Amino acid sequence: MIIWNGWGILVVLITAVFTVPLGFLAAEVLGSDSAGLGAGAGLVLGAVGVYFAGRKLNAPRQGFHPATGQPVEYRNAHTFFFVPMQYWAFVLPIGGVAAAISALPL
Template sequence: MLIWNGGGILVVLIAAVLTVPLGFLAAGFLGSDPAGLGAGAGLVLGAVGVHFAGRKLNAPRQGFHPATGRPVVYRNAHTFFFVPMQYWAFVLPIGGVAAAIGALPLQDPGVPGTPRPAGPRPSPTREGAGPSRSATARPGRSRHRAREARTP
C-alpha cells in the first residue's frame, strides 16, 4: 500500500487499542476534561508495544536462495508512512505528551497568588445595559458620521 507495507498498519491499531480505552477510562473517572491524560498514557504505552512488534516483524531472517542454495538474509519491510514500525515508538510518545499537556487544567486568574494572563483586562460590563452606541450605528459609517446625519 501507499501508506503502509506489510504489518505497518499495526502502528495505528496498537496505538488505538491502548489509547481509546484509556481515554474513556480517564473520562469516566476524572471527567471529560482530563480525558487527554488517559489518551496520552495510551499513546506512550502503545509506543512500547509498537517498538517490540516492529523489532519482531522487521528482524532479518536467514534463508537460502532457491536456485543457487547460497545463504541469503531476508529483510522484512513493515513500514508506516515509509518509516519502519519500531521507529514509530519514538514519535508516539511525543503525541502522548502533547495530549497530556493539552488536558491539563489552566490556572484560574481570579485566585489570589496565581499569575494573571498577559494582555488587556476585560472591562466590567453592566448587565441589562443594552447594546453600545457603536452597535446601533449603521454598518459602513462611523459613529461621528451617524451622529452628523441625525442633526438637522
C-alpha cells in the same frame, strides 16, 4: 490517505487498543476534560507495543537462495508512512506528552 507496507497498519491498531480505552477511562474517572491524560498514557503504552511488534516483524531472517544455495538474509519491510514500525515508538510518546499537556488545567 494512509500508506503502509506489510503489517505496518498495526501501528494504528496497537496504538488505538491502548489509547481509546485509557482515554475513556480517564474521562469517566477524572472528568471529561481529562480525557487527554488517558489518551497520552495510551499513546506512550502503545509506543511500547509498537516497538516490540515492529522489532519482531522486521527482524532479518536467514535463508538460502533457491538457485545457488548460498546463504541470504531476508529483510521484511513492515512500514507505516514509509517509516519502519519500530521507529514509530519514538514518535508516539511525543504525541502522548502533547495530549497530556493539553489536558492539564491552566
